[in-house]
Amino acid sequence: MPQMAPLMWLDLFGFFSCSFIMFIILNYFMKVPSEKINSPNTISTKENYWKW
Structure with missing residues (x-):
């Protein structure tokens, strides 16, 4: 029946909204913590490694 076609679009819009x-939400919780970027194990670049 052609009168039922808008219900199909409403169903697709609801599915798209829920998926989006x-x-x-998953991208918000799977974000990389900022603590891993500033780890204390990094080598300081201010030190000179050559001898004079």
Whole structure:
């Protein structure tokens, strides 16, 4: 029936909205913590390694 076609688009819009919201939520919680970037094990570049 042609009168039922808008319901299909409403269903697709709801599926897209739920998928997009889940995508945003998962990206928020799977973000890399900023503590790993500033780890204390990095070598300081201010030291001179050559001898004079």
